[in-house]
Amino acid sequence: MNQYQLIIMADDKQVVLERILQVTRYRGFLINGISAEVNTGTKVATIIMQVSSERPIELLVDQVNKLIDIKSVSVDNSVAFENSATLLKLSTQN
Amino acid sequence: MTTENQFTGGSLLFDVLQQHGVNEVFGYPGGAIMPIYDALYDSDVKHYLVRHEQGAAFSAIGYARATGKVGVCLATSGPGATNLITGLADALADSIPIVAITGQVATTAMGSDAFQEIDVFGLSLACTKHSFQVRDVNDLESVLHQAFAIALEGRQGPVLVDIPKDVQLAAVQKQCLKVSTIPNKVKLPPADVTKALSLLTTARKPILYVGGGVGMANAIDEVRSFAKETGMPSVSTLKGLGALSSDDNPYYLGMLGMHGTKAANIAVQECDLLVAVGARFDDRVTGKLTEFAPNARIIHFDIDTAEINKRRFADAPILGDLKANVPLLSCQLEIEEWQNKIVEMKQDFGWQYDHPGQGIFAPSVLKEVSEKAPKNTCVTTDVGQHQMWAAQHMNFDDPHNFLTSGGMGTMGFGLPAAIGAQVSRPNDMVIAVTGDGSFMMNIQELGTIKRFNLPVKVVLIDNEKLGMVRQWQDLFFQGRLSETDLSDNPDFVMLANAFGIKAKQITTKAEVSDAIAEMIDHDGPYVLQVCIDALDNVWPLVPPETANDKMMEST
Numbered sequence: 001m002n003q004y005q006l007i008i009m010a011d012d013k014q015v016v017l018e019r020i021l022q023v024t025r026y027r028g029f030l031i032n033g034i035s036a037e038v039n040t041g042t043k044v045a046t047i048i049m050q051v052s053s054e055r056p057i058e059l060l061v062d063q064v065n066k067l068i069d070i071k072s073v074s075v076d077n078s079v080a081f082e083n084s085a086t087l088l089k090l091s092t093q094n
Numbered sequence: 095m096t097t098e099n100q101f102t103g104g105s106l107l108f109d110v111l112q113q114h115g116v117n118e119v120f121g122y123p124g125g126a127i128m129p130i131y132d133a134l135y136d137s138d139v140k141h142y143l144v145r146h147e148q149g150a151a152f153s154a155i156g157y158a159r160a161t162g163k164v165g166v167c168l169a170t171s172g173p174g175a176t177n178l179i180t181g182l183a184d185a186l187a188d189s190i191p192i193v194a195i196t197g198q199v200a201t202t203a204m205g206s207d208a209f210q211e212i213d214v215f216g217l218s219l220a221c222t223k224h225s226f227q228v229r230d231v232n233d234l235e236s237v238l239h240q241a242f243a244i245a246l247e248g249r250q251g252p253v254l255v256d257i258p259k260d261v262q263l264a265a266v267q268k269q270c271l272k273v274s275t276i277p278n279k280v281k282l283p284p285a286d287v288t289k290a291l292s293l294l295t296t297a298r299k300p301i302l303y304v305g306g307g308v309g310m311a312n313a314i315d316e317v318r319s320f321a322k323e324t325g326m327p328s329v330s331t332l333k334g335l336g337a338l339s340s341d342d343n344p345y346y347l348g349m350l351g352m353h354g355t356k357a358a359n360i361a362v363q364e365c366d367l368l369v370a371v372g373a374r375f376d377d378r379v380t381g382k383l384t385e386f387a388p389n390a391r392i393i394h395f396d397i398d399t400a401e402i403n404k405r406r407f408a409d410a411p412i413l414g415d416l417k418a419n420v421p422l423l424s425c426q427l428e429i430e431e432w433q434n435k436i437v438e439m440k441q442d443f444g445w446q447y448d449h450p451g452q453g454i455f456a457p458s459v460l461k462e463v464s465e466k467a468p469k470n471t472c473v474t475t476d477v478g479q480h481q482m483w484a485a486q487h488m489n490f491d492d493p494h495n496f497l498t499s500g501g502m503g504t505m506g507f508g509l510p511a512a513i514g515a516q517v518s519r520p521n522d523m524v525i526a527v528t529g530d531g532s533f534m535m536n537i538q539e540l541g542t543i544k545r546f547n548l549p550v551k552v553v554l555i556d557n558e559k560l561g562m563v564r565q566w567q568d569l570f571f572q573g574r575l576s577e578t579d580l581s582d583n584p585d586f587v588m589l590a591n592a593f594g595i596k597a598k599q600i601t602t603k604a605e606v607s608d609a610i611a612e613m614i615d616h617d618g619p620y621v622l623q624v625c626i627d628a629l630d631n632v633w634p635l636v637p638p639e640t641a642n643d644k645m646m647e648s649t
């Protein structure tokens with residue numbers, strides 16, 4: 001399984017996080033960690049998500065990008081995966 | 095409504111609908127949507143009361159698909175909302191612009207397992223393009239405008255707006271917002287037109303592969319001109335049917351895929367370039383993906399970035415509006431040898447209509463219906479063998495004239511979709527081609543047809559079986575016919591008559607022509623029950639996980 005870190009910028013609209021989670025699961029990616037913060041001034045949320053899958057990450061990037069409230073999605077190639085203490089660790093099969 | 099801009103949530107809904115040109119809606123009332131139905135009472139919007147909310151969703155889809163406009167359906171909370179879900183899924187799979195309005199329990203009761211409360215907003219995540227729950231009546235106007243914009247923008251799709259009962263009742267001032275458009279946030283990479291043109295001009299055996307996106311993008315003329323100018327042989331998906339036609343295109347081979355024509359499938363397997371236009375390499379089209387068009391480079395036109403490289407790598411993706419982009423590749427090709435081969439295959443592998451005995455051959459019936467129906471007739475289908483026979487043997491001159499559940503393959507689609515199509519195009523003939531299994535899935539909509547005296551014609555291909563499943567059981571499950579027998583069907587003529595609808599049953603070839611003429615000449619709704627042999631199969635058939643040129647054929 002390959003691991004990736006995504007940086008997602010989104011308008012802080014109704015259930016935006018739930019939409020991202022639903023698409024991520026449906027498209028065949030496991031979530032290993034996630035953090036979400038909102039800038040209360042701009043109402044823009046920054047969601048950092050670590051995912052793993054056998055599938056190419058472009059598949060998920062394109063599908064998350066299609067969600068209406070998403071502003072941008074990028075793959076963060078700089079991350080070392082052992083070092084993800086800032087993210088909420090998920091150990092379930094989500 | 096007291097003064098000019100003073101509304102309730104409910105009355106504002108109809109005001110905004112009319113602003114979007116919606117004068118007809120399909121729905122079913124109930125407790126949590128009563129304030130909206132109360133506002134409807136004073137509104138000029140015409141409401142078509144269906145007999146099941148699934149019928150409302152499919153009618154909205156039929157309305158949208160027959161015209162390109164947004165279809166609207168209404169349902170109450172709880173069971174009303176869940177009954178819409180199949181329709182929403184169908185619209186999502188086929189990218190159909192509909193707006194579904196659901197009533198919800200009052201905001202104070204939400205989250206308390208209230209009577210008829212279901213989290214339809216949560217359910218919507220998997221079966222809509224987008225959804226809203228309006229918790230403040232002051233947001234309603236803008237949400238509704240956004241819903242219409244999202245349904246139509248880019249790759250079209252269904253949008254759900256869930257409105258709690260207190261929001262429907264609340265007083266609100268109309269803000270007279272401008273009808274919004276959604277900014278296209280996806281920055282399209284510049285199309286590699288030069289690369290695509292070089293692939294095209296160097297190809298010896300190119301094929302144009304036309305999908306449902308062509309009709310939805312209103313790019314039919316552009317695609318026809320492109321096919322003509324290049325002289326490129328072409329094939330169509332189920333949803334693309336109608337964009338091209340054999341009448342004006344000698345190199346058009348019809349549908350490809352699982353039940354595609356032999357010529358189309360062989361040509362695609364042999365081609366060295368596939369130009370996909372508004373098509374998505376669906377598994378029913380490709381058969382075994384790794385063996386699909388094995389020698390072909392790919393030019394892929396689409397509006398949806400996520401379709402590029404999803405199932406097949408595109409050598410030259412061209413993203414964006416098909417109408418604008420397809421003409422960019424227009425050029426003349428020298429592919430005479432390939433064209434000659436295509437014409438030869440088309441002749442060698444044409445349909446055969448000889449059928450022994452007195453029994454009725456469904457393909458011949460559908461061909462004759464298609465030939466005799468007036469110009470601009472809109473055909474809907476259900477799902478199964480009859481659907482594939484309709485796709486193979488009927489001719490369509492526009493994708494808006496062939497409405498079939500493609501992506502979801504939903505039985506029960508045909509009759510309510512025909513209602514929506516007839517409402518949106520009252521002057522055109524609408525024919526629903528159905529099977530005895532599918533017909534029973536939304537048969538209650540005969541009541542809607544009768545109430546509004548919609549002159550929908552139903553061609554019921556009756557094999558007393560869930561025919562398509564029976565065919566697969568015979569071919570791939572050693573003839574173990576598990577739960578596919580429908581020999582105890584009701585008397586369909588009597589059933590239609592019970593709804594006050596004229597009907598006729600035919601069982602022999604000799605009766606076919608007169609019966610079709612009678613149906614077409616009849617002023618009102620009509621059910622023609624065509625009894626066929628229970629064991630007739632749809633050919634050709636590409637078995638699952640098999641390359642498309644390894645099709646099974648009639649023996």
Ligand SMILES: Cc1ncc(C[n+]2csc(CCOP(=O)(O)OP(=O)(O)O)c2C)c(N)n1
Pocket residue numbers: 476477478479480481503504505506528529530531532533555557559560561562563
């Ligand atoms: C809602 C739904 N349930 C089940 C199926 C699976 N299915 C596909 S075709 C088919 C048989 C359809 O029978 P009928 O409508 O009589 O058409 P025929 O194949 O006999 O022409 C079934 C059960 C489906 N497509 N949709």
